Amino acid sequence: xxxxxxxxxxxxxxxxxxxxxxxxxxxxxxxxxxxxxxxxxxxxxxxxxxxxxxxxxxxxxxxxxxxxxxxxxxxxxxxxxxxxxxxxxxxxxxxxxxxxxxxxxxxxxxxxxxxxxxxxxxxxxxxxxxxxxxxxxxxxxxxxxxxxxxxxxxxxxxxxxxxxxxxxxxxxxxxxxxxxxxxxxxxxxxxxxxxxxxxxxxxxxxxxxxxxxxxxxxxxxxxxxxxxxxxxxxxxxxxxxxxxxxxxxxxxxx
Numbered sequence: 001x002x003x004x005x006x007x008x009x010x011x012x013x014x015x016x017x018x019x020x021x022x023x024x025x026x027x028x029x030x031x032x033x034x035x036x037x038x039x040x041x042x043x044x045x046x047x048x049x050x051x052x053x054x055x056x057x058x059x060x061x062x063x064x065x066x067x068x069x070x071x072x073x074x075x076x077x078x079x080x081x082x083x084x085x086x087x088x089x090x091x092x093x094x095x096x097x098x099x100x101x102x103x104x105x106x107x108x109x110x111x112x113x114x115x116x117x118x119x120x121x122x123x124x125x126x127x128x129x130x131x132x133x134x135x136x137x138x139x140x141x142x143x144x145x146x147x148x149x150x151x152x153x154x155x156x157x158x159x160x161x162x163x164x165x166x167x168x169x170x171x172x173x174x175x176x177x178x179x180x181x182x183x184x185x186x187x188x189x190x191x192x193x194x195x196x197x198x199x200x201x202x203x204x205x206x207x208x209x210x211x212x213x214x215x216x217x218x219x220x221x222x223x224x225x226x227x228x229x230x231x232x233x234x235x236x237x238x239x240x241x242x243x244x245x246x247x248x249x250x251x252x253x254x
Contacts, residue, residue: 001028001137004055006075007066008033008040011089014116015064016047018145021118026050030060034067058082062141069093076101085134091160094153095127105130107138110160111145112167120146123159161250169246174199 003019005012008031020026026048032055033040040051057063062085065072069090076086081102088098089109098106107130111122122142126135142148151159174195181191209216221227 001062002060003029004057004060004063005029005031005049005066006033006055006064007068008036008043009066010113011111012064012066013043014113014120015066015089015111015145016043016049018115018118018120019141020047020049022144024144030055034071057084060084062087062137064088065090065098073097073101085130085138087138095125095130099127099129103129105134107134108156109138109142110151110156110164111142112163114167115142115145118145121163122146122148123151123156123163124148125151125153125156157251158247161247165250166247169243170199 001024003024005016012031016029016031019029027050029047030050030052031040031043032052037053043049044051057079058081065075065086065088067075067090069092072088072090072093076098079102081104084104086098086102086104086106087109088095088106089111091110093108095106095108098104098108106127108125108127109122110125111120114120115122120142122145124135124138124142126138130138139148149159174192177195178188178191181194182188186194205216206213217231221231
C-alpha cells in the first residue's frame with residue numbers, strides 16, 4: 001500500500017505520525033505541499049517519509065487530500081485518476097463531488113488530532129462508487145490511529161462537531177479548571193496534568209463501562225458530598241444546554 005498525502009498541515013502530520021507509530025513503513029508515505037516546501041523537508045527529516053514536488057497520483061494506491069477545502073475540487077479536476085482510493089479530510093466537500101470529477105471511489109474522512117497518538121476518532125462518509133474492499137481498506141487504515149464510525153450526509157456534521165470540534169471544548173474546560181489548582185499552590189503545568197490525567201482515566205472508563213453516564217456520576221457523587229455539590233453547580237448553570245448549543249453551532253457551521 002502506498003499513500004500520497006497532499007497537504008502538510010497539522011492534520012496531515014498527525015495522521016502520518018500515528019500511521020508510522022502503528023507500523024506503516026515511512027517510505028510508503030509520500031507528502032507534497034504547494035504552499036510551503038520548507039515544511040515538507042522538516043516532515044521528511046522528522047518522520048522519514050518521502051517528499052515530492054510534482055506528483056503523479058496514478059503511482060499511488062491511496063491519495064489523501066488534506067489541503068484547504070477550496071483547493072480540493074480544483075486539484076481533483078487537474079489530475080488523471082485510474083483506480084486510486086481518494087480520501088478527503090477537508091470540510092464542506094462531499095464524496096459525490098469528488099467522484100463526479102475523478103471517476104474513482106471517494107471517501108470523506110473527518111479525523112481529529114489525537115490520531116497522532118493513535119487515540120483518534122474518525123468519521124468516514126463513503127461515496128457511491130466505493131467498493132466493499134475499498135471500504136474495508138479505508139476503515140483499517142484509520143483504525144490504526146483510533147476508532148472509526150461510518151457517517152453520511154446527515155450525520156457527518158454532528159460527528160465533526162462531537163469528534164473534530166470537541167477537543168477544543170475539552171481544552172477550554174481544562175483551561176478554566178487549571179487556574180483553580182494553580183491558585184491553591186500547584187505549578188500551572190502540574191495542575192494541567194492533574195486535570196488531564198483525571199479526565200483521561202474518566203474517558204477510558206466511559207469506553208469500558210456501558211452504563212448510563214448518570215450511573216457513573218452516582219458512583220463518585222455521594223449525596224451531600226463534594227462531588228455532588230460540584231455537579232449541582234454545573235446543573236444549576238445548565239451545562240447540558242451550554243454543551244448542546246456549542247455542538248449544534250459547530251454542526252451548523254460544518
